[in-house]
């Protein structure tokens with residue numbers, strides 16, 4: 001038998017975000033036409049723009065869009081798609097979806113529906129693993145037939161601690177670690193409720209909890225001609241609440257013997273279940289012992305690290321075997337070269353309980369392509385909602401050794417800046433720079449339970465150079481204004497000169513409730529102040545969104561965003577927001593000035609969104625100014641009525657020009673004033 005059992009020319013990607021873009025890229029390279037799908041929230045999304053065509057699925061809630069089998073199949077019909085790639089998440093591990101795709105006469109880029117069904121359940125997958133001779137985690141006697149009865153927390157043969165998990169589970173949901181008998185009943189009950197709500201199935205498993213283990217998983221690939229190969233392993237032990245944060249290949253702590261055991265167990269399991277396409281067999285490795293955890297019957301989020309070290313394109317191979325072609329290589333042809341590490345960028349606040357974040361990212365700057373691969377779906381101006389998974393990008397770096405890859409990834413995160421939307425980039429950067437990571441000591445519960453892990457989740461101190469840099473930039477803005485220059489403060493590469501004798505420029509900053517005063521010498525670049533210094537700062541190089549500064553002889557790369565009320569300085573991936581309690585924050589100052597909305601910097605009017613007579617609310621955007629290559633929203637200082645709109649798009653404004661006057665509602669002015 002040869003190729004073309006199910007040939008297809010058009011692929012629908014039933015997903016969104018970075019993974020939809022990733023699949024579209026390889027599909028295009030394979031010569032396929034691509035169809036994107038989208039919810040109302042994603043009409044303008046990057047994956048929609050990049051596909052050859054796009055079909056709307058429905059409203060924003062996933063249940064009515066990306067999780068609707070009916071809507072996805074309808075999209076395939078109207079677009080003439082002949083195959084569907086599910087990505088990860090959403091419908092990717094739904095056996096009913098895989099079956100429905102087949103019944104509709106389309107090719108599902110994944111394993112057969114029966115395999116998805118069996119491996120999608122941790123209890124059934126365990127049984128397959130046992131049949132294939134793969135070691136599994138000891139299961140509690142409490143779990144009769146793999147099903148725990150919370151009414152009988154009697155004899156626990158495996159001993160405590162145990163982990164309670166949902167048989168139908170995923171994404172760490174429905175998991176509870178139980179350290180002693182008295183906690184068991186409550187844990188079972190809450191896990192059961194969570195499992196029922198998340199998966200519509202409340203079957204639970206109780207396993208021995210393996211402390212300080214490492215999560216090591218094996219990538220497998222199988223075609224429909226009987227060939228099953230592995231692409232070696234990934235270590236995904238850096239986790240928070242059983243969710244992966246940083247992954248790498250190869251695994252840094254296992255012996256060759258354990259590696260052979262893992263890879264052969266994964267291949268045996270894939271053969272046993274009649275696997276096809278790409279899949280991942282997950283294991284826990286504790287004290288040199290290997291235990292099967294589960295199998296994921298889809299492409300993993302972390303597949304790029306395997307691609308970097310093997311040089312293979314996993315999506316391309318998925319499409320190939322889905323088309324019925326044989327794998328174009330054998331096991332002996334798969335070689336691992338060097339090391340790769342991936343960091344997952346989430347829209348979340350790591351320093352405030354990892355709460356998911358929403359909002360518009362005003363500035364997004366990714367590392368240079370020669371530094372790292374970025375699989376993302378976020379650009380300047382992108383809006384992130386909490387309707388979907390908070391993963392916005394993955395940054396993947398490689399190198400000849402683990403240490404080289406780690407250094408490259410740290411440098412890549414240093415080049416990354418996301419402003420306006422809170423992400424975990426700074427957290428990832430400090431984690432990767434830690435000695436615990438460098439020494440490969442981070443195990444699966446380190447971030448959740450180890451004191452050093454807990455410290456890594458605390459907001460770090462503001463870097464010493466941060467406020468001086470902010471003061472220096474603000475002084476430059478001021479100096480530019482005084483010399484009537486209309487360009488950005490970075491407009492000249494050779495420092496800046498004032499017409500008259502150099503007077504020190506005073507700047508005030510506020511951080512964490514404390515105001516500091518700074519004096520900046522515009523000729524020497526010396527910054528001194530109540531909060532630190534003296535430091536000498538000079539401009540080395542100015543890029544599109546980034547500047548390189550010489551700070552006391554050390555070159556610092558940063559992205560700086562100045563707006564009316566704050567300055568954001570991004571250092572080592574972390575944006576530090578400093579308030580400007582000074583004259584450049586006009587709408588915050590009391591008196592008649594606060595009726596006026598003035599240009600906080602010299603710039604060009606991009607839009608005027610209100611006309612005199614309009615009723616406006618505090619914070620409402622009245623117009624947009626472009627200054628220093630940034631868009632600056634001019635906002636209403638209080639509830640009121642627009643009395644005057646004194647500019648039109650295209651107007652050049654000087655600092656302090658009045659753009660709008662808003663007559664406050666009775667009594668609101670006093671409240672608005674500080």
Ligand code: ADP
Pocket residue numbers: 137163169170171172173207208209210211213215239242243282284293294444445
């Ligand atoms: P999910 O499908 O929800 O991702 P997994 O079974 O893959 O669940 O487990 C996710 C993570 O939970 C693992 O990587 C590991 O950190 C932890 N875990 C699961 N089972 C155990 C166990 N028996 N002992 C210790 N940790 C475990």
